Each structure stands twice: as C-alpha cells, then as structure tokens.
Amino acid sequence: MEAVSLWGLGVVALACAVAVFACDSMARATFALLGSLVCVGGVVFVLGLPYLGVVTVLMMVMEMVVMAVFMVAYMMNPAGLMPMSMLHNKRGALGISAAVFASLTGAVFLVDWPQRRGSPPRDTTFQVGKALMGGQMLTMVVLGFVLLATMVAATVLALHRGRYDRLGDDLDRCPARDPAGGGVGR
Amino acid sequence: MTFELVLVLAAGLFSVGLFGALSQQSIVMIMMGIELMIGGVIVAAADFWHFLAPAAADGQVVIVVAVVAMAVEMAMGFAVTTALYRARQVDTTDMARELKG
Incomplete structure (x- = not known):
C-alpha cells in the first residue's frame, strides 16, 4: 500500500514538475507547481510524518495562490495566449541538469547505505x-x-x-x- | 528498494528545478524552479528519516528548515521583484544585468 501510493505520488509530482516549465500559460504553470508540491507533501505524509506533510500541503496552497497573483501581475505573457520562448541558454541548462540528475541517481544506487537504526516513535x-x-x-x-x-x-x-x-x-x-x-x- | 526510488524522485525534482532556475528568464519562474529544488530536499529528508534513522528527530528538523527556506525565498523574491520593477520596469533577468538602483 505504502509503495503504491509513493509510486503514484512520485509520478504525479515529477509530471507536474515538468509541466511547470512546459506550459505556455503562467496560471497553468503555477498550478502545476502547486500539484507537484502537494504531492511532495503527500510523500512526506505517507512516509510517516503526517504533521509535516499537512503543514507542507497547507503552506504550498497558500504560497501558490499568492504566486499566481504575482505571476499575472509581472509576467509578460500571463495567460499563454501568445506562445513565446522565455528561455535563455536552454541547451546548457538541459546539459547541466541532466548531468546533476545522472550523478545524483548514480550516487543513490552506488552508495552503501547503512541499515535502519531505531524504530519510529509512536x-x-x-x-x-x-x-x-x-x-x-x-x-x-x-x-x-x-x-x-x-x-x-x-x-x-x-x-x-x-x-x-x-x-x-x-x-x-x-x-x-x-x-x-x-x-x-x- | 523503495528507499532508493524515493531518493531518485528527490533527485528528479531537484534536477527539474535546477533546469528551470538556470534557463528561465522571468524572475518569478526562476523562483518556481528554486521551490522545486527545495521540494526535492524535503522528499530526501523525509526518506532518510523514514528508512535510515526514524528514532532521531534530525530528519524532521531538516524538513522544517526547508519549509522555512521556501517561505523566506518567496517573500524576498517577490520583494526584490517589486523593487526592481518599480525602479526600472524590468521583469526578466536579462534586462537586469547591472545591479544598480
């Protein structure tokens, strides 16, 4: 059960995170980020930290609603009606983040992690x-x-x-x- | 195995956020990238707490620190954006090359 919900939340979190930078509409990007961070809160909840999970979700909802207001106020293309690229040095950024992801993932599987010590408190x-x-x-x-x-x-x-x-x-x-x-x- | 997969999720969130923070021109979008990176840190901290050291509270404290960092980053980012926009009607990083008032 825990593994299934972690998988579901993880996939949605990553998909929403990618959607943040793939959407044309700034409002949609903000709510994709909200979806991703709510899933992060869900992961924290499922991992046995209900208080911090709920705090994360509540905070992210408030933050993203405030962010949506600022997005519409400051962005040149708030509704995405005029498709335009707002990126610079896309190839370099892609290369750097892919390299970071590859090295982090490699480290995750190569490091000899210690055994679990202690048990969670009640x-x-x-x-x-x-x-x-x-x-x-x-x-x-x-x-x-x-x-x-x-x-x-x-x-x-x-x-x-x-x-x-x-x-x-x-x-x-x-x-x-x-x-x-x-x-x-x- | 779940432990490693959740860490991969954290690495994925961090890398997507890093791509956004590096490639976006709009200051608000850069802040969204940084939020995603801190989200990855939260996932990793919860994972370490749950699978490696549930008896110690340190993993939970890291999450508290990360959540506070998110709030501080949002507040200061929007304040700087507001000040910058008021001074010179600039909302992208490329137009704010020289940091003078």
Missing part, C-alpha cells in the same frame, strides 16, 4: 516538537530571527515611500514631503 509530531524545544532549540531560534529579518526586509524593499522619504534622514522635516498637498496646515 507520535512523530511530539518527536519534532520536543527536538525543536530541546536539542534543536538553536535551529528554532535562528529560524525565528531569519523570519523576522525577512518580514522587515521584504516590507522595506516593497515599500514605495517610507517615512525617510517623507520626513527626511533625521525624521525632522515638517511638514512632510508628500506628492500631493492637503491635510491640516499644508
């Missing part, structure tokens, strides 16, 4: 929670800081005009420099 969610709040606490702290820095940096980058544009470098310009006048006392 509650895998408890296992990861205990690790993150115990031995892997440093990882969790670093991830927290990384996420905080990402929130601040993404907001700063995406902001059109911040307070330093309005109030000057020392934040003491009065009245603020705004593109349109108006408001009290201006």
